[in-house]
Amino acid sequence: MAERTGMERDVERILLTEEQIRARIKELGAEITRDFAGKNPIFVGVLKGCFMFMADLLRSVDIYCTMDFMAVSSYGSGTSTTGAVKINKDLSSDIAGRHLIIVEDILDSGVTLSYLTKYLEVRRPASITLVTLLDKPSRRRADVHADYAGFEVEDAFVVGYGLDYAEEYRNLPYIGVLKPEVYEHQGE
Ligand code: PRP
DSSP states (O other), X not given: OXXXXXXXXXXXXXXXXXXXXXXXXXXXXXXXXXXXXXXXXXXXXXXXXXXXXHHHHHHTOOSOOEEEEEEEEOOTTSSSOOSOOEXXXXXXXXXXXXXXXXXXXXXXXXXXXXXXXXXXXXXXXXXXXXXXXXXXXXXXXXXXXXXXXXXXXXXXXXXXXXXOBTTBSTTOSSEEEEOHHHHTTTTO
């Protein structure tokens, strides 16, 4: 077998292949197309993790809609949430009266989406819908439920397809479980 020289060296196993992700996103896109036809929703991607999912999901959605992005961070460079959410970039659109569809790569503790939902509610959108590619219900601390979830995943440290560890691995085309030795020496 050829020597592994790239990022895959740090991946213990592939959790979701490109094909699985693509097929599931088609289904989600079809559901959203059916549910939001004629509603002209605004999709709000939560950067940076959402970027690949947002791009693929929106290509599967066949309705008139607009898009905007927010950038938030909660994790720093560690592997679990600190509980603090920082808004690094706010929306540039007026969302009053609009159907808001928030697009996330992962719903973990729920701290980020719980905070964001409250933060955006005061701008009086017509509705707020939550879409996440990955859902880790075993880790939930805040009372948040995704309206559309791609995959329920175990409590493993996953990277790829937008998800990072210390800002790297986002460009892996699949979702993999990171080898513990990659992050277990952090902070030493
Ligand atoms: C990740 C992810 C979600 C959040 C989910 O973002 O994109 O926004 O964590 O975790 P929670 O449910 O425990 O709040 P992160 O802060 O790592 O920033 P990133 O999107 O730039 O990677």
